[in-house]
Amino acid sequence: MKIRLLTGLLLAVSGSVSALTLPAPDRPGESLIGNPPHEVKYVSAKQEDTLIDIAVNFRLGQDQIVLANPYVDRWLPREGTQVRIPSSFILPNAPRQGIVINLPEMRIYYYPDSSKVVTYAIGIGREDNWKTPLGKTHIAGKTENPSWTPPPSIIAEHLAEGDVLEPYYPPGPDNPLGLFAFKLGIPGYLIHSTNKTNGVGMRVSHGCIRMYPADIEQFFPMVKVGTQVNIVNQPIKVGWYRDTLYLEAYPDMEETPATFEQRLHAALDLIEQANGGKMPVIKGSVLKAAIEKSTGIPTAIYERPAPTPPVVQSQVAPN
Structure with missing residues (x-):
């Protein structure tokens, strides 16, 4: 198996558009995008790194990097430990059009045309009363610099945990919705940025889909209102x-x-x-x-x- 150790240069460019916009499968019947599976990518952990730090650097989901490195300590990987960086993905078993979100994978796939696929890690709703819904919907609206008025249910939940939410969050970097938000056709649900980046790749939201700020900044201008969204459960x-x-x-x-x-x-x-x-x-x-x-x-x-x-x-x- 060919092992390609990632250098500091690759780390610096890992978040670029080219690393997230991948060629579509070039042969009929194929479903795998990204690096050929036999080309495995690793990065050496630094003394101060956690797996979560490495996930954020490479804009991977937190659970994703932990699953890919089952024998590496999440919080204290030894300096020099070779951490595997997932770089190939099988496309979900769904029509390759619009946006497809696979919840167990916590990853979004966008098909701008037949030649390429855009993919990002996401965070999703918790497993209690705040699950992200399944099914087909669409992008019903786009908002740059959104404001947020927390619903009473979320205010009450935070209050029960000793956390007082403001009744209104104006647009800006401190807004929990971040700087960009897509409104889904399912009432009350959004795809939005987050200022809690460690939650990307985890089930921590109230049902909305969270993206890294830099990812959604790239993604926002690509997607038109009316784009089909298909949310699936394919473990x-x-x-x-x-x-x-x-x-x-x-x-x-x-x-x-x-x-x-x-x-x-x-x-x-x-x-x-x-x-x-x-x-x-x-x-x-x-x-x-x-x-x-x-x-x-x-x-x-x-x-x-x-x-x-x-x-x-x-x-x-x-x-």
């Missing part, structure tokens, strides 16, 4: 890259738990669908490990056999 994704089939798994949402057998059946259905309705021969231990580990990293589970070359009959002239 397991399957897709081809060249002649290899990959599986990318995440933990289930707390409100929709599944047994291993249920996750296995879901994976098998996706594999069969990706393989043209036929079930390939897959090693059970490989599939089991990919589902159970749930690292959020595309894992190779099957490789198409090379085509058998045709047999050429030699022609021998009679004596």
